């Protein structure tokens with residue numbers, strides 16, 4: 051049965067302080083219930099496995115949390131994987147001994163031979179308790195010290211508004227579900243022991259708190275994670291800006307030149323590729339979506355607008371020049387005119403020589419160019435302003451008002 055406990059308790063949140071007296075094997079617990087009730091049950095449970103009492107006050111358990119690694123941050127699944135070491139200490143006077151009669155500085159005991167707080171992490175998807183049978187260290191006064199190393203993947207609501215420079219608070223809430231707040235109270239400290247800096251997300255700050263008004267003893271560790279990756283900036287923001295500048299420069303090509311349309315369409319296709327890869331790389335949520343997605347969508351619309359304008363005005367210009375050519379084609383000097391202007395675009399020549407239709411299109415192109423440059427500058431300024439000053443507050447969680455970790459109240 052001890053083996054059963056060792057194998058199964060780590061998955062249940064470790065150290066639930068299961069009584070291990072004969073006849074109450076957890077495997078046979080369903081069958082043992084009626085027998086247990088008919089017995090004088092409080093006396094049947096071994097005293098050493100009950101929580102040490104502190105008179106009318108709750109037992110004080112000091113929890114130190116050493117965060118030694120945050121090795122994976124998955125923004126698409128909203129999860130953080132971290133390695134923690136917990137040091138729990140409390141006073142259990144029942145384990146004290148007479149130091150002058152037994153001169154020993156400390157003894158180690160298997161964790162399931164004494165009471166230990168059972169911990170469950172609320173946000174965890176999975177927890178891997180490294181040492182499946184940790185040993186507690188007890189000194190002559192009865193001070194118990196228990197180290198627990200764990201790897202956990204936990205859920206975290208990242209605030210991705212400023213995506214490549216985002217910063218989020220991720221909490222890990224440890225609950226001792228088998229005790230009540232009148233029996234047990236946590237005092238928590240956190241220590242940042244991260245030595246590796248070659249990470250996309252860096253733990254900037256570490257806080258602990260004991261949330262008030264809980265039904266179950268609890269302490270919370272909050273990691274402040276900051277994205278320090280340059281990758282997204284180099285791979286997305288710089289090409290995006292370059293596309294925009296290249297598009298504005300494309301407006302300087304003469305409207306009649308055939309390269310202009312090809313140039314703009316190529317830029318539009320390039321922007322589409324960036325946009326779709328960005329949309330795949332970022333998660334979407336109900337609130338506070340990354341600003342970068344809106345930015346690239348506006349960029350795509352701007353490039354689309356300028357390409358459409360080029361197509362439209364080049365078409366008008368070609369029609370105007372064709373209309374203008376129909377009349378002078380009867381004039382004998384037409385061959386000479388073509389020779390004079392060896393441009394790559396035979397049907398549309400710059401210079402407004404085609405007549406009023408052509409000059410009208412070029413004037414419109416000029417006005418559009420100025421408006422387009424103004425629009426591009428405005429959009430950049432607006433995005434910079436939003437980036438600097440916008441504060442995004444996610445919608446409140448539906449379960450936030452209820453006290454956490456308690457048994458369902460009927």
Ligand SMILES: *[C@@H]1O[C@H](CO)[C@@H](O)[C@H](O)[C@H]1NC(C)=O
Nearest residue numbers: 104107108109110111140141
């Ligand atoms: C008992 O409770 C008092 C008051 O809260 C506290 O100062 C003391 O440390 C507690 N003792 C133990 C053993 O937890």
Ligand SMILES: *[C@@H]1O[C@H](CO)[C@@H](O)[C@H](O)[C@H]1NC(C)=O
Nearest residue numbers: 146147148149150151152153
């Ligand atoms: C501890 O042991 C010593 C030596 O055996 C004895 O003199 C002393 O009274 C004991 N103290 C307690 C509190 O039992």
